Amino acid sequence: MARVVVDVMLKPEILDPQGQAVANALPRLGVSDVSSVRIGRRIEIEFAGEPDPDTAREIADKLLANPVIEDFTIRVEEPAGDAARVNA
Amino acid sequence: MARVVVDVMLKPEILDPQGQAVANALPRLGVSDVSSVRIGRRIEIEFAGEPDPDTAREIADKLLANPVIEDFTIRVEEPAGDAARVNA
Amino acid sequence: MARVVVDVMLKPEILDPQGQAVANALPRLGVSDVSSVRIGRRIEIEFAGEPDPDTAREIADKLLANPVIEDFTIRVEEPAGDAARVNA
Amino acid sequence: MARVVVDVMLKPEILDPQGQAVANALPRLGVSDVSSVRIGRRIEIEFAGEPDPDTAREIADKLLANPVIEDFTIRVEEPAGDAARVNA
Numbered sequence: 001m002a003r004v005v006v007d008v009m010l011k012p013e014i015l016d017p018q019g020q021a022v023a024n025a026l027p028r029l030g031v032s033d034v035s036s037v038r039i040g041r042r043i044e045i046e047f048a049g050e051p052d053p054d055t056a057r058e059i060a061d062k063l064l065a066n067p068v069i070e071d072f073t074i075r076v077e078e079p080a081g082d083a084a085r086v087n088a
Numbered sequence: 089m090a091r092v093v094v095d096v097m098l099k100p101e102i103l104d105p106q107g108q109a110v111a112n113a114l115p116r117l118g119v120s121d122v123s124s125v126r127i128g129r130r131i132e133i134e135f136a137g138e139p140d141p142d143t144a145r146e147i148a149d150k151l152l153a154n155p156v157i158e159d160f161t162i163r164v165e166e167p168a169g170d171a172a173r174v175n176a
Numbered sequence: 177m178a179r180v181v182v183d184v185m186l187k188p189e190i191l192d193p194q195g196q197a198v199a200n201a202l203p204r205l206g207v208s209d210v211s212s213v214r215i216g217r218r219i220e221i222e223f224a225g226e227p228d229p230d231t232a233r234e235i236a237d238k239l240l241a242n243p244v245i246e247d248f249t250i251r252v253e254e255p256a257g258d259a260a261r262v263n264a
Numbered sequence: 265m266a267r268v269v270v271d272v273m274l275k276p277e278i279l280d281p282q283g284q285a286v287a288n289a290l291p292r293l294g295v296s297d298v299s300s301v302r303i304g305r306r307i308e309i310e311f312a313g314e315p316d317p318d319t320a321r322e323i324a325d326k327l328l329a330n331p332v333i334e335d336f337t338i339r340v341e342e343p344a345g346d347a348a349r350v351n352a
Contacts, residue, residue: 016330017329018194018197018328019131021327022151024205025196026147026151028200028203029147029200033137034133034134035135037133037134037147038134042096043110043127045124048121048123052121059110062117062284063114063288066278068279102245103244104242108238109285110285112293116288117288150196151193151194152197154190154193183306184306202327207319207322207323209316210312211310211312212309212310213307213310214308215305218272218306220301220302220304221298221300222300223297223298224298224299231295231297231298235290235301
């Protein structure tokens with residue numbers, strides 16, 4: 001089964017307070033070399049047959065992203081990519 | 089400036105009602121070949137110097153993901169990846 | 177037009193890393209008397225006619241909340257409540 | 265222990281695709297009298313002592329809401345409110 005991944009992020013000029021909260025909490029972890037944290041959404045769309053980026057784009061346009069404040073990217077993810085998944 | 093990306097998804101056995109809502113809305117768009125939609129978070133961590141996956145892992149462990157219900161993956165993203173970004 | 181509000185929060189025993197990030201960032205704002213921050217979702221459901229908490233409950237059960245990890249509450253919100261809304 | 269609740273919603277003129285996805289999924293549940301669904305965030309801030317709405321407002325301004333795209337409301341929640349909480 002193949003998967004299309006849609007990444008939705010606030011446009012760079014839009015403030016992200018949740019990312020800012022994480023960034024502001026880092027000094028307490030002893031982390032000082034991070035300049036920015038941005039939090040968006042990752043949507044995994046599984047297709048019954050061939051993965052279809054055009055359909056994914058239509059879904060993203062209508063149900064996943066707000067084009068006024070967000071950008072999105074679409075890509076087909078190879079199943080092998082799962083090998084990198086870590087149980088947290 | 090280099091970036092580490094942390095993808096946080098609910099574990100596969102955990103129900104994702106927000107993804108389910110998107111999946112259930114698809115027939116009205118004329119989309120019938122999607123078998124599953126899962127919605128997680130994508131966090132972009134920019135480092136002032138070298139991107140540091142170990143630091144990103146510590147941040148994810150403590151501030152980004154709940155290990156009981158979520159898995160996460162970490163990867164260094166090449167700046168060239170931005171070429172694929174689309175203005176929605 | 178009347179509104180039903182559904183508040184969805186992680187169960188108390190489930191760690192909320194995003195709330196933790198906000199809590200950890202507070203000392204840098206000079207805030208020291210906050211003991212906990214929890215971040216959930218608030219869903220406003222507008223009905224064309226009478227607000228219907230039973231329908232809202234069914235929507236919450238199926239499309240808004242995951243009963244394994246989340247609790248939700250449902251209430252009818254009086255329109256007068258809007259008077260308190262502040263432009264941030 | 266007292267609690268301040270911050271509700272953060274997208275401004276009314278900003279499209280909410282996640283709420284739209286839920287709304288579009290409702291006909292499949294047999295629900296036809298819902299005119300709108302909007303999904304925001306509810307943040308519960310517990311104070312060690314007296315609940316402090318002014319502090320909550322400062323936290324919301326800096327770490328919870330983006331004033332360009334979101335509105336927020338702040339209120340002190342009476343502990344009795346918990347009686348309404350339902351285990352989903």
